[in-house]
Amino acid sequence: MEQGKIEEKPLIELIDLCKIYVTGDEEVRANDGINLKIMNGEFVAIIGKSGSGKSTTMNIIGALDVPTSGKYILGGIDVSQMKDDELASIRNKMIGFIFQQYHLLPKLNILENVELPLLYAGKGKAARKEAAMAALDQVGIKHKWHNFPNQLSGGQQQRVSIARALAGNPSLILADEPTGALDSKTSKEVLAFLKKLHDGGTTVVLITHDHSVALQANRIVRLYDGKIIFDGPTDEYIEFESKLDNNLYG
């Protein structure tokens, strides 16, 4: 996790990124000129209060949406102008999502849920099962493979969703408020797991409004009104935050 681990070429590069929503005659600049580079193997938290543009940023980084202007380069590929199906393929190959609400499919069992990204990658039955089982083993929930999501606790379901994110062996794990629905004990477990992934070399981007969660990352990006107002190592952020004008930045 020290400098030596980080490669020169960035995994994620956002250049003058803008996302403008138009509702009626009102224009909202949800992302307003974002410049950000994230290297392979980093563990970055994107933080900001509600409405600051976190979800918009995460949607673009996650290739779920495209920017209004500016560029998004993911793993050297310009993703910013891609069509729906190309984006789907990028998500499938490069990104593992962890959602606040787990987003498991209730009618599929644990194994089938974890197999989904592999299914859409066109993997055969045997290969799917092998990779999915390995991912379930990694999060320590392999023995529950035949259970259905509603038979598991919240923490267990979140582990399944982590396994699903890992199954396709993506370059980037993108976690959106991954502890938002969990109690503090299970939250700690999930965060510890994300750390472990990062230790193993996976790039993790964490989106949260919770400072204590953000502090688990090595680098923090603070958004305000669609702009980056802080980008630096976690210890510098603590200093930055203590000096912050609460009236201005909440």
Place this chain on the structure above:
Amino acid sequence: MNLFQGFRLAFKSIVSNKMRSILTMLGMIIGVGSVIIIVGLMQGVTNYIVDSFSDMGINMISVRVTNTGTRHVDEADMFEFVSNNPDVFDSVTPLVTSSFTIKNGTASIENETITGTAETYEKMNNLTLSTGRYINYADIKNRKAVCVVGTYVVSELFETNNVLGKTIKINGEPFTIVGIIEESEDSEEGSADDCVYAPYTKIARMSYTGTISNYSFATYGREYVEDGEKLLDDFLYEKLLDEDLIKISSMTSLLTTIDKMTSTLSAVLGGIAGISLLVAGIGIMNIMLVSVTERTQEIGIRKSLGARRKDILSQFIIEAGSISAFGGTIGILFGASLVIFIGNIVGVNAAPTVGSIILSFSISVGIGLIFGYMPAKKAAGLNPIDALRSE
């Protein structure tokens, strides 16, 4: 995602929503079922009619001519016509029927139909004689007063069955019995056993008009009848120059008409039943639209994991197709068993036809696919962000 996985997903979705799936499929079941029942029953009725008619000489053509003072055809013309068309016609007989009282002493039958025929009639109508012989060429040429009788006539006029060579009086004229037709229908009055045959030359003389206007032609089989009718029509028109004086009919053309009528009827009724398939398709579309709305989040999740438009599209189309195929299959089983059951009650040998099964099944699947397309397209076009956000 391959087809098999699509079916598995579809099956899961059907099973997990049993009540709704059954109600959705009900339209298909009733639609497919009624098409099969209607077409099967109509086929059964048609077969029944054809069967009961085919005993009655389907290779025969009946001709009735009205001779005028200036133009006429006689039996010699007809015999010549048959020998001129040997690849279609086998034989011909004039038919002269008259009602006379027949007597043996005091025993009598009033208004008995006497049929005057040529010697060819025996073979043309597959008559079997128990004793004696049929009327022969010499009888006809010499207008002999001989007759062949059925067992009903024998039993009514005689105490014994041994009547060969005995004489009966037909309209007061003595006729010698030269042959007896084998009993076929228990010697009932009005049955095939109730008959008297005599030389047509003789009966024509005795009859009121004295002319011959009816003929029966035998072709080599059902498939020659149409050609035969045409040949006859051409021939007779040339002689009589008036269609109104010529009447040609055959069991086969009657059967063809019946065939045409029943198949038109069955197409119309089947088509009406087919409309219910369309209604069923709309039901499927409706339920699929509800399903897409309900499963917006599922679609979002799948898309976030890399599902492309065509993955979602095929998932929902396969689901719609499976529901209707499943409903169609139940409809086939339901229709097939019901058509046999109804056939048994009505007393016709009705069975589901392969054509109606294939047709209604493919229409039901086709309709499922067509009506499933719109909802599937809606699902595939959903924006993953909006879909994920829906709760």
